[in-house]
Amino acid sequence: MSKILIRGAKVLGGEAQDVLIDGETIAATARPGEIALGGPGPSAEGATVVEAEGRILLPGLVDLHTHLREPGREDSETVLTGTRAAASGGYTAVFAMANTFPVADTAGVVEQVWRLGREHGYCDVQPIGAVTVGLEGRKLAELGAMHDSAAGVTVFSDDGKCVDDAVIMRRALEYVKAFGGVIAQHAQEPRLTEGAQMNEGVVSAELGLGGWPAVAEESIIARDVLLAEHVGSRVHICHLSTAGSVEIVRWAKSRGIDVTAEVTPHHLLLTDEMVRTYNPVYKVNPPLRTERDVMALREALADGTIDIVATDHAPHPHEDKDCEWAAAAMGMVGLETALSVVQHTMVETGLLDWAAVADRMSFAPARIGGATGHGRPVSAGEPANLTLVDPAYRGTVDPADFASRSRNTPYEGRELPGRVTHTFLRGRATLMDGKLA
Numbered sequence: 001m002s003k004i005l006i007r008g009a010k011v012l013g014g015e016a017q018d019v020l021i022d023g024e025t026i027a028a029t030a031r032p033g034e035i036a037l038g039g040p041g042p043s044a045e046g047a048t049v050v051e052a053e054g055r056i057l058l059p060g061l062v063d064l065h066t067h068l069r070e071p072g073r074e075d076s077e078t079v080l081t082g083t084r085a086a087a088s089g090g091y092t093a094v095f096a097m098a099n100t101f102p103v104a105d106t107a108g109v110v111e112q113v114w115r116l117g118r119e120h121g122y123c124d125v126q127p128i129g130a131v132t133v134g135l136e137g138r139k140l141a142e143l144g145a146m147h148d149s150a151a152g153v154t155v156f157s158d159d160g161k162c163v164d165d166a167v168i169m170r171r172a173l174e175y176v177k178a179f180g181g182v183i184a185q186h187a188q189e190p191r192l193t194e195g196a197q198m199n200e201g202v203v204s205a206e207l208g209l210g211g212w213p214a215v216a217e218e219s220i221i222a223r224d225v226l227l228a229e230h231v232g233s234r235v236h237i238c239h240l241s242t243a244g245s246v247e248i249v250r251w252a253k254s255r256g257i258d259v260t261a262e263v264t265p266h267h268l269l270l271t272d273e274m275v276r277t278y279n280p281v282y283k284v285n286p287p288l289r290t291e292r293d294v295m296a297l298r299e300a301l302a303d304g305t306i307d308i309v310a311t312d313h314a315p316h317p318h319e320d321k322d323c324e325w326a327a328a329a330m331g332m333v334g335l336e337t338a339l340s341v342v343q344h345t346m347v348e349t350g351l352l353d354w355a356a357v358a359d360r361m362s363f364a365p366a367r368i369g370g371a372t373g374h375g376r377p378v379s380a381g382e383p384a385n386l387t388l389v390d391p392a393y394r395g396t397v398d399p400a401d402f403a404s405r406s407r408n409t410p411y412e413g414r415e416l417p418g419r420v421t422h423t424f425l426r427g428r429a430t431l432m433d434g435k436l437a
């Protein structure tokens, strides 16, 4: 059994402590020096020492919204490359979206993705099952069979597409209620977004690009929180992007409706002004919105209206992005920059402390998705799923450094703070001194 002693890190940004990992679990936490000096409790003899003074120790990050692309689009990402990217970004568990080829709408496909995650061992992969067959929105997929499979699916989503039929959405909410599952909705009213290319507003009018109105997102969220209330079931809203969406979720929570919501790092930082460059790296679903929306999303993440940060890591190969705006695929990679963007937008602005970051990026997503063994306190007896961050680091984003197979980052050349130096999955370093194991 291998031992690792992490010395002097600020646990969740608080007091500096020593943390001893023995095998797959945290064996002890103590004041600096205590464990090494052979105080009472487990011995650190023979342990590999990680000097971590000035660093922040967090529970391993959990991403509720990752596109791993396997099966079917291995030219963009595979379970292996995507989980390596996850480990690089400090993640110990990711939820893999169902919009693969074939779609993850059967027990067979979700089990395949889950097995690949286990075999590669960089990060736990929890497949998300499709809500409807083929993501077509017409017929419920085999939700029960996916739940009962080895993959144990509890989160279902047609992400990339909206479950726009209210009756199908109602049935899905009713169905998952039986086993405590959750429907993660991609809120996009399809008729209101036909031909949409970017946020509908001043910039879209000036550029003459098809507008994507905020109401297309907000109307679906309003409907779905009411459906969740009616059915007495649980709904999760993917990638909130507008100030109005925040208001609806805030209202729903004040009514006691069982709703949770996520925001992506890019919606916390970037606006539709970027589209003036016509660089398709900024093309994403939902689209980048306005400064006012960005500020509302930050406040909502700070006050808990928005529960979590989820990356919506959406890898695309060069040829699908290096083309004219209208033809380009939507989406950005995010796993390897998420924590830095959150540090920049939320911690360095004073909106969140590190303990709250641990909540929004580990505790809460693990709870929403039911990721066993993840999002646990950093204390003795818990599984050693941990992330070590150097918050003082300043560097420029270079996509050539990415472990992801795709490079479609909107942050190329941008200076962002912080760096994940180590990631531990059940006591094993998947990332050590910034290098993948």
Ligand SMILES: NC(=O)N[C@@H](CC(=O)O)C(=O)O
Binding pocket: 067, 099, 159, 160, 161, 186, 283, 284, 285, 286, 312, 314, 315, 330, 331, 332
């Ligand atoms: N978020 C994105 O812009 N893209 C996602 C799916 C989606 O369209 O939501 C993808 O799978 O590429």
